[in-house]
Amino acid sequence: MRRVLTAAFMILLTAAFFCGCTVLPPPPEPSRAPQAARMPPERTAVPARRSTPRLETPLPPSPTPVPRVNAPWYRERNTALFSLIQRDGCCASDAEIDAAIERMYIDPDKPMVALTFDDGPIPGVTDRILDVLEQYNARATFFVCGWRFRDNDHVKSIARRAVALGCEIGNHTWGHEDLQKLHNIVEKRRTLKDTNKAIFDATGFVARSFRPPGGHIDWDINHLARESGMAVVLWSQSGNVNETDPEKIAQNVQKQAVNGRELQDGDIILLHDTKPYMVNAVEIIVPQLLEEGYQLVTVWELLNCSEEGFVPGETYCCQTLH
Numbered sequence: 001m002r003r004v005l006t007a008a009f010m011i012l013l014t015a016a017f018f019c020g021c022t023v024l025p026p027p028p029e030p031s032r033a034p035q036a037a038r039m040p041p042e043r044t045a046v047p048a049r050r051s052t053p054r055l056e057t058p059l060p061p062s063p064t065p066v067p068r069v070n071a072p073w074y075r076e077r078n079t080a081l082f083s084l085i086q087r088d089g090c091c092a093s094d095a096e097i098d099a100a101i102e103r104m105y106i107d108p109d110k111p112m113v114a115l116t117f118d119d120g121p122i123p124g125v126t127d128r129i130l131d132v133l134e135q136y137n138a139r140a141t142f143f144v145c146g147w148r149f150r151d152n153d154h155v156k157s158i159a160r161r162a163v164a165l166g167c168e169i170g171n172h173t174w175g176h177e178d179l180q181k182l183h184n185i186v187e188k189r190r191t192l193k194d195t196n197k198a199i200f201d202a203t204g205f206v207a208r209s210f211r212p213p214g215g216h217i218d219w220d221i222n223h224l225a226r227e228s229g230m231a232v233v234l235w236s237q238s239g240n241v242n243e244t245d246p247e248k249i250a251q252n253v254q255k256q257a258v259n260g261r262e263l264q265d266g267d268i269i270l271l272h273d274t275k276p277y278m279v280n281a282v283e284i285i286v287p288q289l290l291e292e293g294y295q296l297v298t299v300w301e302l303l304n305c306s307e308e309g310f311v312p313g314e315t316y317c318c319q320t321l322h
């Protein structure tokens, strides 16, 4: 954990980093333990797309989903997913829901990375990113700002669809506040709790990941995140540092232009679902990562598959996986 915290504080000591409309420097390369137990990414075919039209004939009885990860968190995930999919209404029957959850299996022995999108949800961008994720049966984490949910049914429906697709909704404060500039812990607590409430009211999803705008953290943040059952999630790879060209964003994910750091198993990848060009970037990034053998999982799933596990209040940049 000291390794992770050290990496986090290196971020604090580094000049600003790109997040939202703020120009920020590239992330420090986190120190990582050797990953002897992990096999290098294999070249595999792109998984079958699941965005097929609704079948005209009823689906055959679905077998009981067999968890690929034999852990309590995985069963908890599947139970929660069933309710979230039911609430979204995207599946016609319980059997269809079971089949959808089964398609979201995780193989803990294969490489995985977490795509994360900050500052949304934004209609016309976030929903189109969800289209791509659904097409490839991939998942991501969306760090949202709470104010976007206020009196906006479209945004709420996008968030409901995201969680029904197995994506994670994380907390990115109510108004994208730099928490280091808020005056006291009461204000910091309020922006976190109000955002969690907006997420839960819209989707039924309980946020478990918090990303501070700009990656700016202090001890208050870790304390407040622990208080709300959330981990503090930074990133280890960034796609769109001052970059708007989809091809170059995808190249940044593979290899950071600023420091040459290459994508690794366990990386948390920073992106933003604020501009349409990101949709085009995601159309490149997702199939590329799948072809390289990576599973695209949520941050919470990634942390649960890691050596350290998911610990509320802790700060994470990337993970050494089992």
Ligand SMILES: [Zn+2]
Binding pocket: 019, 020, 021, 118, 119, 172, 176, 213, 214
């Ligand atoms: Zn942001």
